Amino acid sequence: MRSIGKKLYLACCFLFLYAPIAVLIVFSFNESKNRATFTGFTLKWYASLFQNELIMRSLFNTLIVAAAASIIATVLGTIAALGISGMRKRMRSAVMNITYLPVINPEIITGISMMLLFVFIKEIFHLELGFVTVLIAHITFCLPYVILNVLPKLRQMDVSLYEAALDLGCTPVSAFIKVVLPQIMPGIASGFLMSFTFSLDDFIITYFTSGSSFQTLPVTIYSMTRMKVNPQINALSTLMFVAVLVLLLLMNVRKKPKGVHA
Amino acid sequence: MKGKRSMALPYVVWSIAFVVIPLLLVVYFAFTDKNGAFTFDNLSKIVHYLPIFAKSINLALIATIISFLIGYPLAYCIARSRTHVQRNLILLVMLPMWMNFLLRTYGWMTLLENEGIINKLLGMIGLGPFEMINTQGAVVLGMVYNYLPFMVLPLYSILVKIDRSVIEAAQDLGANRFQVLCKVLFPLSMPGIVSGVTMVFVPSVSTFIISRMLGGGGNMLIGDLIETQFLGGSYNPYLGSALSLVLMVVMLLIMTVMNAFDEDDMEGMLV
Numbered sequence: 001m002r003s004i005g006k007k008l009y010l011a012c013c014f015l016f017l018y019a020p021i022a023v024l025i026v027f028s029f030n031e032s033k034n035r036a037t038f039t040g041f042t043l044k045w046y047a048s049l050f051q052n053e054l055i056m057r058s059l060f061n062t063l064i065v066a067a068a069a070s071i072i073a074t075v076l077g078t079i080a081a082l083g084i085s086g087m088r089k090r091m092r093s094a095v096m097n098i099t100y101l102p103v104i105n106p107e108i109i110t111g112i113s114m115m116l117l118f119v120f121i122k123e124i125f126h127l128e129l130g131f132v133t134v135l136i137a138h139i140t141f142c143l144p145y146v147i148l149n150v151l152p153k154l155r156q157m158d159v160s161l162y163e164a165a166l167d168l169g170c171t172p173v174s175a176f177i178k179v180v181l182p183q184i185m186p187g188i189a190s191g192f193l194m195s196f197t198f199s200l201d202d203f204i205i206t207y208f209t210s211g212s213s214f215q216t217l218p219v220t221i222y223s224m225t226r227m228k229v230n231p232q233i234n235a236l237s238t239l240m241f242v243a244v245l246v247l248l249l250l251m252n253v254r255k256k257p258k259g260v261h262a
Numbered sequence: 263m264k265g266k267r268s269m270a271l272p273y274v275v276w277s278i279a280f281v282v283i284p285l286l287l288v289v290y291f292a293f294t295d296k297n298g299a300f301t302f303d304n305l306s307k308i309v310h311y312l313p314i315f316a317k318s319i320n321l322a323l324i325a326t327i328i329s330f331l332i333g334y335p336l337a338y339c340i341a342r343s344r345t346h347v348q349r350n351l352i353l354l355v356m357l358p359m360w361m362n363f364l365l366r367t368y369g370w371m372t373l374l375e376n377e378g379i380i381n382k383l384l385g386m387i388g389l390g391p392f393e394m395i396n397t398q399g400a401v402v403l404g405m406v407y408n409y410l411p412f413m414v415l416p417l418y419s420i421l422v423k424i425d426r427s428v429i430e431a432a433q434d435l436g437a438n439r440f441q442v443l444c445k446v447l448f449p450l451s452m453p454g455i456v457s458g459v460t461m462v463f464v465p466s467v468s469t470f471i472i473s474r475m476l477g478g479g480g481n482m483l484i485g486d487l488i489e490t491q492f493l494g495g496s497y498n499p500y501l502g503s504a505l506s507l508v509l510m511v512v513m514l515l516i517m518t519v520m521n522a523f524d525e526d527d528m529e530g531m532l533v
Contacts, residue, residue, distance in 0.1 A: 006339050009335060009336070009339060010336070010339055010340075010351070013332065013336050014354060016332075016407070016410075017354075017355070017358050017407075017410070018358065019369075019373065020366055020367075020368075020369025020370045020372070020373055020407070021358060021361065021366065021369060023369050023372050023373055023379060024365065024368070024369045024372070027372065035372045035375065035377075035378065035379075036372075036375070036377055036378055036379050036382050037382075076272060076273055076276065077273065079269050079270075079272065079273070080269065080270045080272070080273030080274075082266055082269050082270075083266055083267050083268065083269030083270025083271070083273070084270050086266045086267045086269075087267050087270070091267075095270060095274060095277075098274075098277045098278075098281060098282060099277070101281050101282075101285070102281055104464070104513075104517065105285075105510065105513075106464055106465065106467070106468030106485075106509065106510075106513060107465070107468065108468045108470060108485050108488055108489070108506075109285075109288070109468070109506050109509065109510055110284075112288070112488060112492050112499075112502060112503075112506055113284035113285050113287060113288045113506070114280065114284050115492060116284060116287045116288060116291060116499060116503070117280070117283060117284040117287055119499075120287060136280060137280075139276075140276070140277075140280040140281060143273065143276070143277070147273075197360070201360075201362055201363075203362070203363070203364060203471070204470075204471075207493070208492065208493065217362075218362050218364060221362060221364045221365060221368075222364055222471070225364055225367075225368045225371075225475060233365065233368055236365070237361065237365040237368075237369070240361055240362065240365065241361055244357065244360040244361060245357070248353060248357065248360075252353075
């Protein structure tokens with residue numbers, strides 16, 4: 001009896017979580033623009049989606065920014081984590097407080113504060129809002145996630161291994177590459193992945209730092225939702241959902257053999 | 263491994279340039295007028311906007327409480343499932359998060375519309391139509407929907423670690439279900455509750471999209487107000503900065519209070 005109640009509760013929760021997504025998917029195949037009655041099957045919204053130049057260009061922009069921001073943030077953040085781990089407690093606390101700022105500040109504050117900076121220095125550096133400002137903003141909000149992922153790995157690492165490598169004749173650089181890097185690699189990888197997905201998904205901070213000439217996909221989606229009825233949004237949602245689903249399934253398949261050994 | 267402290271230097275410079283200075287600019291603009299002179303005007307004008315602050319905090323609180331009431335049993339159910347089921351259920355909770363929140367909120371617009379699907383279904387059994395979109399209820403629903411996973415995930419990760427025998431011991435010693443919940447489960451899951459509540463409350467208070475998409479024009483929240491000062495019709499970064507400053511201070515205060523509930527503090531976590 002209790003088990004039935006539990007299953008029913010889970011079902012209700014997942015119905016709540018997936019209802020809007022299901023609606024978007026179903027109505028992406030709807031013939032008419034009507035959002036409540038299904039009038040017939042069509043793929044025309046998908047066709048028009050791929051012909052929509054604005055959406056395609058925004059998608060391209062999003063991918064470029066996400067790739068560049070996450071790579072730069074991962075490199076800069078990993079080096080920073082190495083430095084931070086060598087700091088004494090007081091200094092480390094000070095740096096960590098700054099690191100937590102973008103994480104706990106409401107996104108809108110991060111967005112408007114960077115917008116203020118970019119508008120303020122516009123005259124000095126001839127920097128218009130656009131690709132560069134979005135990239136800087138994305139690197140900035142990705143950096144904490146890299147650092148917070150790499151630092152624990154560095155803390156778990158045995159320093160004597162690195163010293164042993166030096167004693168056995170490694171140069172500091174090769175000791176780092178051969179001994180330290182493999183041990184902190186999981187942290188670097190998850191930091192990179194988090195950065196990449198956050199960057200892909202970010203709307204609020206991009207919205208304030210992108211200006212009018214440079215749009216990422218979320219910003220374009222926002223302007224599309226302002227126009228009320230637009231079945232292309234449904235088609236886009238469906239494609240994104242399928243992409244995420246496939247990615248997750250692939251990751252799961254890849255992870256399974258590991259689980260057997262553990 | 264001494265002397266590599268300097269490796270953090272590029273990052274520290276970056277953070278000062280793009281995190282600290284921008285926040286200081288917010289403070290600077292909050293105390294400046296259009297001619298660059300020092301003023302308290304922006305901050306004193308905020309008195310007019312206190313109802314909006316109150317409404318934002320009120321709606322965010324309601325959304326946080328509802329998220330907790332839905333999320334805690336959900337996290338508990340998942341944590342008490344079999345191990346391989348747990349993994350799948352958690353993935354199911356996280357999956358919607360990977361779809362852009364604008365799209366998910368747009369989905370709710372479709373559902374809640376006056377001519378929308380829910381009203382249509384209700385109409386079939388002779389109810390309604392109800393006016394659901396452009397109400398405060400719709401805004402709260404949007405908040406709960408978008409941030410529920412943020413509540414469930416930290417709760418789950420702490421509940422799954424609680425030893426079942428602790429609960430059984432409490433039951434053996436004569437605690438009823440309610441006492442088990444209040445005296446065993448809640449205290450043990452406090453760190454998860456604190457981070458879940460924070461992770462729902464912070465984005466709910468400062469949202470400007472959910473209120474605009476689901477609340478119509480009549481449900482302006484503090485996030486909308488700030489946004490219009492910077493990108494909307496009423497361009498006034500000075501007032502916008504003052505509003506942001508107050509929002510930031512309010513959030514810091516709330517988080518300090520929240521952290522007081524949580525004994526093991528993170529290293530370097532603010533305050």
